[in-house]
Amino acid sequence: MEPPYLQVVADLRRRIEAGEFAPGDRVPSTRQLTRDWGVALATASKALRVLIEDGTLRAVPRVGTVVAAAPPTRPTRREPELSRDRVVRAAIAIADTDGLAALSMRSVAARLGVATMAPYRHVDGKDELILLMIDEAFGQTAYPDSPPSSWRAGLEMAAHAQWRAYREHPWVAHAVSLTRPQVLPKAMAHTEWMVAALAPLGLPAVEIFHIYLTVFNYVRGTAVNLEWEREAESTTGMTNQQWIDSHNDDLAAVLASGRYPALAATLTPDADIDLVLDDLFEFGLLRLLDGLELHLGHRDPVAAEVDPVDRGHRH
Structure with missing residues (x-):
């Protein structure tokens, strides 16, 4: 069965094509569609957005949503150009x-x-x-022809590219698998870049892949919240900050109970703590790379060639 918003889309298209709504006529508002179909406000909004995106409708300030001047001709069932x-x-x-x-x-x-x-x-x-x-x-992510000379700069560049892909397509973080990696020719360019950044260190293959997967999974693990954030905002109609603000009294009551003194001392009104995913990603990435730098003993392509005994002392 089609999702409810697509059913609303199909019905509005049918009514427009039947002439019930002429070019320039207002179509039912989101609230009217909500009453007529018994759906949520967000569902009705999605239906209108789909029809605006494909050119069937257009939004007119202070008027509402109206039928476009020239409703697009829907493709026939023969689609020679479909690819x-x-x-x-x-x-x-x-x-x-x-x-x-x-x-x-x-x-x-x-x-x-x-x-x-x-x-x-x-x-x-x-x-x-x-x-x-x-x-x-x-x-859709492009990399330079060769990685930077520093392994850290190479991993940081790749992590930011991965984050941008999730930012543009939040569902990807949920769809990609860590333990059952999909064979994806274009996506393998990301793996190639990170492995190439680490290769000059002369590490065992298993360590190279453990480092690559640790960074990859950190970015992915943070990014799964992007889709949840989008869904929550669509469902509640509130941004994350608006939602947090609406629960401040509840939090204050719990902190005032005295059961969590460390939290109460930290979460003061002037603490200025936010939950912006981009900031959390950036902070965590830098700390992760700091840890890897300690693990690798600050190695670089030159340091990788030092005497193995000396290298052991540096760990």
């Missing part, structure tokens, strides 16, 4: 907006305006489609 790339891009657009839970072969077909089975001519099914989406998301 794997178009299917993947449409799927990414759905996941970026509504998360992986909203993704299905049917929703991809609806977004493309093609027959439900048309995408199957280009991908075997949802599982393959998600792999292609992950690969494309990582493939």
Whole structure:
């Protein structure tokens, strides 16, 4: 069964194509759609957003959402120009907006305006489609021709590139696997970069991969919160800071109980503590790299060539 917002989209399209709403006419508001369909306000908003994005509707300040002057002609069921790339891009657009839970072969077909089975001519099914989406998301990240001379700078550059991929596509952190790595040709450029940054240190292969996976999983582990943050904001209609502010009285009451003196002494009104994911990512990454630097004994391509006995003392 299609998600509720797609059912609203299909009904509004049908009514527009039937002439119930002419170009320039206002369509039902989100609140009216909420009453008519018995859906959440966020669901009704998604439906209108989809129709605005594909050009069927447009938002007019102080008026509302109206039918576009020239509603787009929906593609016929014959789609000679349909390709794997178009299917993947449409799927990414759905996941970026509504998360992986909203993704299905049917929703991809609806977004493309093609027959439900048309995408199957280009991908075997949802599982393959998600792999292609992950690969494309990582493939959008470009690296210089060669890594910096410092292993630390190389890992830091890769971690920031990985974070940007998750920032642009929050669902990726949930879809990618650490212990069952997917074979993704474009994404392997990320692995190649990090391994190349570490290779001059002359480390055993297992240590190189442990370092690579530790950094990779730190970034991924922090990034899983991006999708939860997006979903929470969509559901509650509040930003993280607004949500925290709305619970300040509850927190103050718990701290005033005397059960948590260390927290009470730390979380004072002037503590200025925030939970901005970008800041938390940056702080944790620098501390992780500091730890690796101690573990490696500040090694660099030159230091890696010193006498093994001397190297042992430096650890």
